[in-house]
Amino acid sequence: MSNIQKPVADRLLGIVLIGLAAFVAVQAIQLDVPFSYEPVGPKAFPLGLSILLAGLSLVLIFKPGADGHWPNRALSIRLLVVLGLLLVYALLFTRLGFVPTSVLVVAALARLFDATWTKALITGVLMSACSYVLFTEGLGIGLPTGTWLAAIT
Known part of the structure; x- marks a missing residue:
């Protein structure tokens, strides 16, 4: 990775992680549970994680870190x-x-x-x-x- 600068690598990683967050969110939305959970169902945890992952990925894209070491x-x-x-x-x-x-x-x-x-x-x-x-x-x-x-x- 010596040819790729760290800000570029951070942005690429951010884009990949947003894709992962979208995949997790779609899978969670499609989760069909035949019975009801109160107050939190099985969709809430993966949806919450995907939202958090997407938000942190946006930080990588718009505010990449300073040059660092692998x-x-x-x-x-x-x-x-x-x-x-x-x-x-x-x-x-x-x-x-x-x-x-x-x-x-x-x-x-x-x-x-x-x-x-x-x-x-x-x-x-x-x-x-x-x-x-x-x-x-x-x-x-x-x-x-x-x-x-x-x-x-």
Whole structure:
């Protein structure tokens, strides 16, 4: 990317992200749920994220950052590992369930950024438990418990 100046790269990224935001918004609008959620349905979260993403993308387009440096090789590898962990999270979310998958991924992310095993596991457990309570009790959103429990019972 040495031939592309950072403001140009920021603007290109902003355009690509607006396209992603539009794709997510269209998919969310087309989401057909046979039952009603009160007060927030399953369309609200992806629509809200797509609006936020589009707004931040406009900032990249109209106010690109100053010339900067691309991440070094070590940071680039960490960022790719984060992307891989998020993909694993998406793949295991319904199979393992929300809590176990969240514990594993959050702990792995914490370890990736140099937390000790103890701190990483505590962080994973606390974040998973708190977010589970927030989603289920606070927002009334059911989260998957995992298909592995069906095999046991």
